[in-house]
Amino acid sequence: MTQQTIAIVGAGFSGTLLALHLMRQCSPETRIVLIERNQHFGRGAAYSTGNSSHLLNVPAAKMSAFQARPSDFLDWLKACPPELLDGLQPLPTTFVPRAIFGRYISDLLENEMKSTLHCGQLELLRADVTDIAPGSGGMVVTLGNGEALPVDRAVLAVGNFPPSPPPVADASFYDTEHYRPDPWAPDLLDNLDPEAPLLLIGTGLTTVDTVVSLLDRAHRGPIVALSRRGLLPQNHLLGPVKTALPETEEFPTRLSNLARFLRDRSGQAREAGGSWQAVIDELRPMTTEIWQAMPHEDRLRFLRHLRPWWDTHRHRISGPVAARIAEARRTGQLRIQAGRIRGYSVTPDGVEVTYRPRFKDELDSLTVGRVINCSGPESDFGRIRDPLVRRMLDQGMVRPDALSLGLDITRTCALLGRDGGISRRLFAIGPVTKGAFWEMTAVPDIRQQAEFLAGQLAALVKPPAVAAQSSDVSWSI
Structure with missing residues (x-):
């Protein structure tokens, strides 16, 4: 049997975790190519942050990369040198800085690649992917330099896309220097006057991260966070959480x-x-x-x-982060506003933003120095402009799901084409599968999906006699 190759397009958390599980479930002869356009493998935008105040939203005890080893991350923390933890106590209830979790995933990847069993099985390739199309007996992944990489199967692990701007009559403002479209861009807060008033579009987890970054930079100007309903994430409780949830024979689905x-x-x-x-x-x-x-x-x-x-x-936030947000609101520096943006006007003093407050008919306005879009990842693939996504949609290789939450897939993560055909060569993992699975952004959910999909792919690339055997990997779908 010729060597089988699986390409994973995107080496953020979901793609890297899939690669780890593929190495554990596939035969050593299976070649795995992990392709990433950015600098770091294994971290993605969420875990590449250099800000130690950006904490995980899940306690350490629930952050293992492996279902069968639930304490793996906690054990790794306990073995870390003290200087890496910087005084952090590695307890089950600890909310760890996201950068430390990114280090954990990178270490797992490095250790797995060094193991004798998997030596040479995984190839890390830093490149843009411009196209994925059918090839002779498989798929062809086209790289940014024009190179064609023939593979047997490919997995889209493209993660999250930046938010789309709110619709307004005159969208030219979004091309000005006063607007920041990507809340995860490394230069988001560069050249910012510490006294400047700011508008953050959205009041969810991304807004919380941005406010924390501003506070860490000693930003003194007022911050207004505006969303349609003005809802902030709730916080986790400190200490043990009791429940009186009675057993029930069934969960309602209406x-x-x-x-x-x-x-x-x-x-x-x-x-x-x-x-x-x-x-x-x-x-x-x-x-x-x-x-x-x-x-x-x-x-x-x-x-x-x-x-x-x-x-x-x-999707709640940790106690320390919730306390900082509450204090910023108490002092008046942070104001939460419910409403809809109606337009922008650039003035000598900055940007005048016109909005309609929730439950009111009359318009209101405020003047700020910068507008940052923190409204959350764009999931409507009809609006996503990523070149690879657009090309695959235009060619009919994939199609959006019926709820505009991502791409249309089966319950086994196989992608569906424009005509509804189920691919046996092209799969997806992570946030782009939300339409089918809904909860597919947190680590425990992606971990479960990665183990399941690795089992599916391992069965597909095995010789027929071996593939006929039942897999011990299961997932509640």
Whole structure:
């Protein structure tokens, strides 16, 4: 049998984790090529931050890269040199700086590549990918320098894309120096007057990160964060979290019944001395199954009306970060505003932003020195301008999902083409699969998906006699 090659396009967290699990589940003869356009392999935008105040939103005990070794990250932390941790206590409840978690993933990748069993199996390739198309007996991945890389199977692990700007009548403002479209750009806060008033579009996790970065830079100017509903992420509770969630025979999958279920169980938990946070967390293992069983019209209703409340309660922030945000609001430096942006006007004093406050008919305005789009990753592939994505869409290799959350895939992560055909050569992992799995941004969810997809791909590249054997990798889908 000729050597099989699997290419992973994108070496952020999801792509790197898939590579780790492929090395563990594929035969040593399988070649794995991990392709990344950016400087670091294994970290992506989230874990490349150099700011030690950017903390994980999940405690250390839940951040292992391996389901079968739940304490792996915590054990790695305990073995770290003290200078790396800088006084941090490696406890199960510790919220670790994201850069340290990025170091953990990089170390895993490096150690796996050095092992005798996998020596030479994984190739790290720093390059842009401009096209993925069918080739002779497989796929051809075209690199930015024009080189054609023939592979048997390819996996899109392209991660998150920068947010799209709010629609306004005159969009020319978005081409000015006063606007920053990418909240993860390394030069986001360069040449910023520390007294300048700022507008942050959005009030979610990206806004929280940006506010923390501004505070760390001793920014003194006022900060206004504006979103349609003005909802900030909730915070995790300190210490043990009790719950009184009773056992139930079934979880509702109709939206109204599910909302009632969560309200009732949260109330019961609080009455018993517990918390609503524990109720949300106990629902987590069932979230994908509930999403997939929910009728399509209910999913649409959820996205239109309830998603912001779910996001702020499900994706919470650590206590230290929540305390800094609360203090900035108490002093008046940070103001949260609910409303919709209607337009911009560049003036000698900066940018006059016109918006309509929530539940009001009259317009209001404020003048700021810079506008930063923190509204969260763009998931509507009809709006994403990435050249690789556009080319694959134009060629019909992939298609957006029906909910505009990502790309259309099967429950086994195989991509669907324009005509609905299921590819046996092209797969996806990570945030682009949200339409099928919904919760696909946090580490525990991507970890589970990576192990599952690695098992699927390992079975496909095995010789027929071996592939017929059952896989021990399973995933609740």
